[in-house]
Amino acid sequence: MTRRGDLVRLTGVRARGFHGVFDHERRDGQDFVVDVEMHVDLTRAGRTDDLAHTVHYGEVAADVVAVVEGEPRDLIESVASQIADRVLARPLVESVTVTVHKPQAPVGVPFGDVEVVVRRDKDLPVVLALGGNLERDGAGPDVTLREAVARLRRTPGLRRLRVSDAFVTAPVGGDLVAGQPDYVNAVAVARTSLSPGRLLARLHDVEAALGRTRTARWGARTLDLDLVQYGDPLEGTDVRSTAEELTLPHPRARERAFVLVPWLDVDPAARLRVGEEVVAVGDLVPALSDQAVRRWEDPR
Template identity: 60%
Template structure:
């Protein structure tokens, strides 16, 4: 595929950088986005729905530049690429982040970071632990997810502590959600999640009982997209049938991905923003957890 949409020179002020004055005073960042798409239908029909709305892409880029501070422009480029790849028409994307006011200490014209990413199915994995060193276990599990072939972890939520729901009496949980892109099939991804659980001593003797590590595949593919997998197979039910009613999943999910949507209900169901579902839930059993520990 050689069709491309090129959006160049999107600029805004942000506070990205490792130095104190960069985070305090901010500076100008400039971003170029090149999207590889199949534009034949758009060219033949003149239909906006058959292409990518580059005004929306520009809005997302500016929101990332002006949003929460990152130490590295490599991270800024990564999250911008992930935003662009939400558009299922985009087969791959190149993002170039320019930092023309970088504190280099010598005469220069530009500093830039260039990343290329390929689209794949967007996936959501919920993590939980209520036995042992819960924080260290979650950190090790996130690293294991990052190491999985065929899975790119794009964002991880803050940790929350939650009261147990159902099952026998047990200690409170630490929960988090990781979102990313997968090229592996959902069955293979679920099997890999089970292997990571087993490596951390997970056993399944008691239904909804305490566990060292729980990894649930909540969703595979953006709802309504060609990559979405909807399955009622008892071995692989997608999306997770109880995710829409679980604050310990939805609260960190909305933190990791504020634009997330979830298919709710049997027979295909409707598609709802996760933020709206969170607003309808009792969140009294969910509270801020500890900061992340890095394995």
Template identity: 55%
Template sequence: MSDRIALTRLAVTTPHGVLAHEKREPQRFFVDITIECDVSRAGRSDDLDHTISYADVAQDAERILTQPPVDLIEHLAEQIAASVLRHVAAEAVEVTVHKPDAPAGVDFAGFGLAGPSVSVRREQHRPVVIALGANLGHRVRSLEAAVRALRRVEGLDLFEVSGLFETAPVGGPAQPDYLNAVAVGTTRLAPWTLLDRLHEIEAGRGRTREIRWGARTLDLDLIQLGDPAAGTDLRFATEELTLPHPRAAERAFVLAPWLDADPQAQLRVGRKVLPVAQLLRSADTTGIHVGPEWRPL
């Protein structure tokens, strides 16, 4: 269950409505906004950058309400919801726009916010790419268990999982060959929340992190969030996470299964957005070949 940030009864007097006089004569509007998000990171760090600033949300909503007049409060609610979902941490939002003085031709008994209102609920739907790998234990079983665990993550929907590719290890100490795959889907989760879920799944399969690029029972990497072709992909670098994955464009063991799962896949490389098929043609594919058959979904 997500945490929530709520803004209640944002009040703006402004002209909106279908009738001509509504576009000239300001009337009262009230807005309630409830944002579903994960605030645990901010709760631990006490850092505003790890949550959503309710001041920013309120100011964006006020700006939308004071724009040139529109006909429908449905339109206002939709615009406010879209502005909230631009925040990286926002998983979903519910927006209610109240118009208590609406000229509906009837009396609304009572007081306060009696009268028409419109509520909308919108969820984040970012495309997501997750790379899977294992080179210890029963590799196929580990990867199958990982896919099942990913499918149980609330707020993550997998659409396709690639076939398996067997690859020689890159870097690190001497170790067995890997089996690699890529899963693609959509998620409403913030990137650090999804990363936490991936680490939990790894830990459940006995993953440890003593040696960088060492052998592992399970490796889950977050490769990309959002759609680079549409310019909605998340781009940032922090101590815990860099998006898009900084080495994905060079790794055939990521590119080959990714192309298998999504033949139209694209990845941002610097300032360019390139087809994964093109990147794979330029990558070193030595030591990578099709692995055993499996049915992960």
């Protein structure tokens, strides 16, 4: 991935560790110095002046010290990788460069410094729901969904996109959606290096490009793209958020057959976090039998 955009740099974090292959290194220890460079989208932090929208570098520094002072490793390559993994676990960090300096390394000749540099990009699975029920320029929602998929495939930071078949469902929402035409829905699974917020912004860009307007919350629309789940709940890498602008996992996904049925179509082993549990999506579908979902058929 090409790295660009905003950065948070933390340099010169010093801690004493017992890393090395020699007995005296494990016995006496030595000082290590660590630099961390994090690629983060700081747009919202700059706009809101809110710590929640950036990386808390004090916490990152504490993580660095915990690793350096923690379990001894033979190689500082291992130390650097462990630090990088901890930093990338923060939802807003999209990539990280970690430099571990070992200025007292037993080199055997005069030297200035030894440093190991590791670079890691975020790479997590995501689940995206696609839907629409309005024509656009005379074309049906199925055409808009195909164009949305094409744009998603070209989105930097989103890769290995796989998409379900299209399904037709009645609008869900009672009186709020009365009289609306049926929806055409699909689900895509992919991997991303984008933070949840930046990925959501990319989804909104695709919606806008394909005629989405936000005049009514439950109104009919040409295209709706939702971020259903970010990360893998089985591995504990999934992001949980209650923020108004992005709740993760999607709070109503478990109640929506138009999400779960297409999701199973593209990933029969799909799992969704429900509270503190991780549930097989296939186990949730039978309870939604009152929501009719049929596979879309091209009328041509």
